[in-house]
Amino acid sequence: MIRYFSTLALAIAAALATPLVKAEKVMVYREGQxxxxxxxxxxxxxTRSIHLLDDAPAAPAKATAVATGSRVNASARPSESTRAARNGSKAPASALSLPVRFAFDSAEILPAARIQLDALAKGIKLLAPGSIVTVEGHTDAKGSPAYNLELSRNRARAVRDYLVHEHGIDAARLKTVGYGPSQPIEDTDPYSAINRRVQFRGA
Incomplete structure (x- = not known):
């Protein structure tokens, strides 16, 4: 009987220690979109899934919704998906992801990333005054986890600083966090370029 309760206690502890997989939607932009x-x-x-925008250049693109933890596909334009979410017919995206280009092995933002970041800044300015945005740095799995964690933190800070200095967004409204390679979008290939990104979410 004691052995049964010991085994049960260990099983419960393991279940509690296992992180919960929560399905969420992330609107993922590709470079140049x-x-x-x-x-x-x-x-x-x-303040809730992954939308992969197709490779159309500079135009609103169709999004493919892929719920994290599963492979569910659906198509919808980003504006349509957010409109549908307001009507309760679809779960809204809870974050958006940009393929911010940095110099190799660095947190220096390259000029190619600025057009998307400038549009992002305009969107942040449309939010209610005082609303908080979390800037998340993510890397792929190349290199050591500790190094990538620090790199992702530095890149998130660099994006925050760009939004503050170039667009006058109050630094107090922008929180930063780095996740390194621990939260890949493409989990079947941890080295995929799509995992190198900066993600934004309302806090």
Whole structure:
């Protein structure tokens, strides 16, 4: 009987220690895609899944919704998905992801990233005054986890500083966090370039 309770206690402890997988939606932009400020405000103003935008250049693109932890596909334009979410017919995206380009092995933002970051800043300015946005740095799995964690933190801070200095957004509204390679979007390939990103969510 004592052995049974010991085993039960260990099973419960293991279950509690296992992180819960929560399905969420992230609107993922690819490099060169147009970021629409109103969509930014819609996503960051919701506080819940992954939208992969197709490779169309500078135009609103169709999004593929992939719930984290599963492989569920659906198509919808970003503005349509946020509109549907307001009507309760679809779960809204809770974050958006940009493929911010940095110099190799560095937190220096390259000029190619600025167009998307500038549109993102316009979207943040549409949010209610005082609303908080979390800037998350993510890397792929190349290199040591400790190194990538520090790199992701530095890159999140660099993006925050860009939004503050170039767009006058109050630094107190922008929290930063780095996750290194621990939260890949493409979990079947931890080295995939899509995992190198900066993600934004309303706090």
């Amino acid at each position: 147009l970021v629409i400020p109103q969509d930014v405000a819609d996503v960051l103003g919701n």
